[in-house]
């Protein structure tokens with residue numbers, strides 16, 4: 001095709017569009033939802049992938065529309081020459097192929113008209129694009145063009161300048177263009193306007209799927225985080241493997257079976273058992289548990305060693321979890337092998353387990369203190385061998401959630417199989433790390449009941465459930481029998497001779513106890529004010545404690561109503577003051593409080609309230 005625009009015209013477009021409208025955009029008002037957006041990550045690129053894609057789409061449209069405007073004039077315009085596309089695109093061979101059409105049209109005033117169409121479309125589209133840029137994501141319907149009056153003025157001025165070069169003869173000559181008529185201007189508008197709709201569609205996608213700017217809470221999971229498995233994960237319950245490494249643990253066969261059944265009933269997807277290479281009884285127990293026909297898949301955990309693998313595959317397990325240390329500590333002080341040896345051993349053991357048609361997972365022990373390049377190369381190798389999962393283990397509990405997120409996210413880009421994560425709790429990060437791992441794309445999390453395991457253990461099942469329930473209540477309620485958690489924890493606590501901690505997640509005795517008056521009032525009005533977990537979902541009950549100096553009259557009034565007593569607000573406030581007086585001396589049981597309320601109520605009913613109050617004070621003072 002002939003050249004649609006010459007350099008001076010392109011310079012003009014730059015001058016008109018980059019000058020006034022671009023400057024006016026600096027006066028854009030803020031988006032309406034600006035305060036609901038989370039702060040931008042400082043490491044996020046200014047132009048991310050999606051924004052770049054948007055620019056490409058709009059850019060392609062601008063280019064196509066400019067060229068089309070030129071072609072339109074030659075091909076479709078009723079007052080134009082109406083030649084064919086073949087003729088237009090072979091204009092340089094016009095004199096030899098189709099001289100009858102009059103080849104001078106490609107150089108004379110007709111060509112200038114087509115050029116003017118192109119130029120005008122480009123200028124108009126740029127004005128519309130400036131309008132689109134009032135906001136990156138907000139629609140023009142809610143943030144209209146007149147919200148930036150400078151933009152309106154600059155567009156008017158820019159178009160006036162464009163009209164000037166179109167209709168003042170000196171400039172038309174200078175720019176090699178011609179004045180357009182009404183029909184041509186209509187075509188300019190029709191060709192330019194779609195850019196508004198294209199950008200509105202892009203903004204809609206950004207708002208709905210990419211930026212989540214409509215989220216009321218900026219800290220909820222982002223829809224854009226497509227890798228996140230927060231609502232699609234499996235639990236590998238390792239009480240009967242990692243848990244057996246807890247200092248107090250000794251599980252006989254009957255106890256293991258009882259725990260396995262309880263875990264299965266609760267709904268965990270996998271149960272991991274101690275290596276059958278550990279002892280003859282461990283091997284027998286493994287066989288017995290496999291025979292139970294549980295819904296959960298049974299795994300056993302072995303060293304990356306053919307001897308262990310051969311024993312494991314004979315037990316009837318559904319899968320084998322292979323592990324080997326990759327950090328310099330473990331390579332030097334545990335097994336003494338280098339990365340090449342590890343890769344070769346892994347290949348042999350994985351191929352062997354796979355040949356038995358059962359699941360195989362390969363994990364690196366002490367992943368967070370391993371060399372990242374070595375680690376990723378190893379994972380890539382085992383992924384290619386066809387493992388079902390690779391595992392990351394924070395064996396010493398050194399990792400924090402950010403490090404976990406980064407490692408899992410990196411690994412997610414390297415392997416296509418599932419990713420399992422195992423977090424020790426030495427620094428109290430095990431639950432948060434598990435959550436971060438899922439956010440980054442991990443698929444399986446290792447837990448043990450009450451977190452029991454080597455040293456102070458791993459991600460506790462109950463705490464993990466609390467975290468995941470908070471992220472997606474329905475998903476967790478549909479997968480697990482949450483009300484069984486307490487029995488499960490009591491069973492394991494008894495088996496290993498420990499108490500369930502007072503502040504245990506969900507089942508600790510004070511997990512749903514509310515004490516301070518301010519809390520109690522709000523809880524009684526709406527439990528969600530101070531409860532992120534619904535006790536009834538876990539078969540637990542809420543308790544509002546009132547026999548103490550931190551109580552308040554709202555909590556006391558509630559108790560008065562529960563007891564069916566009749567006191568007005570002033571009377572409740574007075575009796576609350578009495579409770580505080582007494583509780584300053586010693587804590588009051590619920591029975592003490594109830595007796596006091598009944599006595600006070602009786603005194604009110606019988607008209608002896610003054611006497612009662614004085615007597616009470618005297619008793620306290622004595």
Ligand SMILES: CC(=O)SCCNC(=O)CCNC(=O)[C@H](O)C(C)(C)COP(=O)(O)OP(=O)(O)OC[C@H]1O[C@@H](n2cnc3c(N)ncnc32)[C@H](O)[C@@H]1OP(=O)(O)O
Pocket residue numbers: 245275277278279302303304305323324325334335336365395454
């Ligand atoms: C971080 C974790 O929790 S990993 C899981 C830990 N689980 C267990 O240890 C299961 C219980 N363990 C046991 O019963 C025993 O340690 C056994 C049966 C596994 C091995 O017992 P032993 O042969 O007496 O060896 P020992 O326990 O003293 O040392 C471990 C051996 O395994 C080797 N080893 C350690 N980790 C690995 C591994 N991941 N892959 C292959 N070999 C390993 C060590 O080099 C050492 O070999 P060596 O006998 O040549 O010195």
Ligand SMILES: O=C(O)CCC(=O)C(=O)O
Pocket residue numbers: 242301321322323363364365366391392393394395396422424
């Ligand atoms: O097999 C695994 O992934 C974890 C092994 C383990 O217990 C650990 O590394 O702490």
